[in-house]
Amino acid sequence: MSKRKGVSLDEKRLRIIQIFHEKKEFFTLKEIEKIASKEKKVVVQSVQDVLQALVDDGLVQSDKIGTTIYFWKFPGESIAATERKIADTSKKIVEAEFKLQKLKEEIQKEKELKKDTEEKRNLLEEVERLRKKEQEIKKQIAKFSNVNPEEITEIKEKAQRYKDLVNIWTDNIFAIQSWCRTKFNILDQDLNKQFNIPEDLDYME
Template sequence: MSKKKGLSLEEKRTRMMEIFFETKDVFQLKDIEKIAPKTKGIAPMTVKDVLQSLVDDNMVDCERVGTSNYYWSFPSKALNARNHKLEELQKQLSEAKQRKETLQKSIEKAKVGREDTDERGSLLKELQALREERTQLQTDLEKYRDCDPEVIAEMKKSNIVAKDAVSRWTDNVFAIKSWTKKKFSFDDSRINKAFGIPDDFDYMD
């Protein structure tokens, strides 16, 4: 024997709305939790969630009085809510149709001049060949970049700056050696050995 299928959420919502429409009364949660399972077959554990979903969708009104919440919904409110929802959906549908028409026109406009003809096919091949040629030329250009006069001039400037810096450090080394000689009476070979200075250390030409 097959197991009886439970109610879907939408079926529970519909049945719960029937409670309000049929009675036209105001209820507390505890009242709905008693009525819904008995008269509409809604599982007791789901009553609160179903009721809250109707409140969230503005199908059922809820007002707190003292420490209790009261719930009600009259047919006129449900009708107004449905009409409002219908108007909103119709507006969205209309906007979607307009966007579709605009896009369709843009597509048709973009197709003009792009028909698959022999001439267009030939031009596309030529364009691809030119793009490949440009890529190759850019690669070749990079190879010969070191011969660029501007690059060479920039390198010369950098060399001058570097040479000046080397000269300054050479000055500093000779100054330290001179001070060390006077302070400790060391000779050149001993100072060079102590500080790892080559014997032929001198200014660059």
């Protein structure tokens, strides 16, 4: 007889979030433990840690009223939290694009090429970090299948604008490469190696 497979952490998180979506009420820890154990088959001993992790991630709200701590979550709060993350990330992209533009202006003034090595490397790392951030946000959006389709469409449009900004930034990096190649007669392979530019750097589809 094979052993029964345990419930993964991600599945526990999803099941506990489902409780809030289905009940649309406020709960104490004891109440959540009881419902999670009875209706969602989540081991009681793990409920508190999973619930606290959801609170830390901003996916569940909590507050102390008197001597009791209550937990709650309404569907619209997930959309609002995701929109805030998208707005914050988009702002960082614009700021990074501005820095990149300033860097191009400095290069055009024929400043010493090696002086900008560290900043270029940091910008490339920022591009990669923001791309990963975009993927994380897309995964979060995919979890909101029970939310109003119009709200999902709006979030997807914002994610598209986010991707467009990343592509603008990538285009600026390519412009810097082209300028350096023409100005200093440097091969692409040498330029990429010198400034740690990934060989597969490309626009996002």
